[in-house]
Amino acid sequence: MALKNVLTSSVGKKLVMGFTGIFLILFLVVHAGLNACIWANDGGEMFNKAAHFMGGNLVPRILEVGLFGGIFLHIIQGYLLTLDNRSKRSVGYAVDYSKGSKWYSRSMAILGTILLLFFILHWKHFWVPSRFTGIPEAKFYNGIEVHDVFALMKDTFSEAWVVIFYVISCAALGYHLAHGFQSAFKTIGIHNRRYHTMLSAVGMGFSIVIPTLFALMPISLYLGWIR
């Protein structure tokens, strides 16, 4: 069977969403773990070193290419799937069936759109300066020159609207994950009832913990909890 047929079938389209989704979930763990270094409260030394390692090492750079591939595949496929699915019911219901499913399960495209807007801003804030335009300040740790990403972070999160937008985006991420986490595993074919229960519980925990961690970063810096 041609791979194209597989990937363009209704089940195949979901598989693409599921596999890229799980890949992005893994990335969130790495990202949250790295950023948590700011709470070492050592003037950003640990965090800057970690960011330096990620930026300077070949493996994370290669993974970064895969990451962008995964994100764009997830976004494009997500929009195509949403548009296609919407076209299947030309005459809608007078009374919608909203009791049978969660609002966030039905709103993955809207939540995803908030996340896309967030990414654009987030890339502009951090990724573009760290890769292209350059981060002005540098710090020296044991004689090694390291970009002061921490200073950039502090600077970025000194504006209230940025912090508010980041926090809203974290909430959107939480709801996106509340549906997406368990759905992704079902989509790739895990059908054992015991695993479903476990994955739903782990997914719920994940969708609360990870976005809360992320949200606490701009809040901590804005409120000066860490310096």
Next chain:
Amino acid sequence: MESDRTMEHYHMNLNLKVWRQPNSQTPGAFKLYRVENISSEMSFLEMFDVLNEQLIRDGEDPITFDHDCREGICGSCSMYINGKPHGPWAANTTCQLHMRAFHDGDTIVVEPWRANSFPVIKDLMVDRSAFDRIIQAGGYISVNTGNAVDGNSLPVPKDHADQAFAAAMCIGCGACVAACKNSSAMLFLSAKVSHLSLLPQGDPERSSRVVNMVAQMDKEGFGACTNTGACEATCPKEISIANIARLNKEYLLATLTAE
């Protein structure tokens, strides 16, 4: 709701907002009707019979709706009642919905299944032959009939037998499609695929079945599942959404191993 299932007998007057559509080409619209003195012990379809007799007496065109067994096993009675396929009760078909689910003075909105793959034939009756074509694409086993073989010659693990039986409960009513925001037929399809792939008789055609049935489902224009769970919540036979995950696995394995 338990309180709705009270056995106390009462009568009620109701307002009905029913979708009327002369045929698939002509757009439809809601029409308001009033029925009086409806017994709480009537079924929902019997209430429609009363309404239709009233319409016939008044020289109006009676409302077309699908029904057959009226005992919850054929899957014909497709009505979307007050925002839910088969009405407010869980694990229930329209024909088994009783009027004690409603109260005097209620307004009930009745719509047909809405999905482009289920075009309206007339009023509340939709064309569900797309399901038949999906079944024809692989929802069977090819065996030469002959003498019945000894049951014990084909060992089936108990949990497989139970899961296959639970999946085989699907009556092909189409409520899953009607409930789904994506008009996806995957709960139906996954029930059929699970039912057969869990049993040794279905094993020889396991791969071609799932590939062909998915292809036919896509050709019929049903949407792709996003696991919202609306199908499972409304299914009169409580088909589990875990079957969709099994369908995904079957499809993935079949396509990976296909020649």
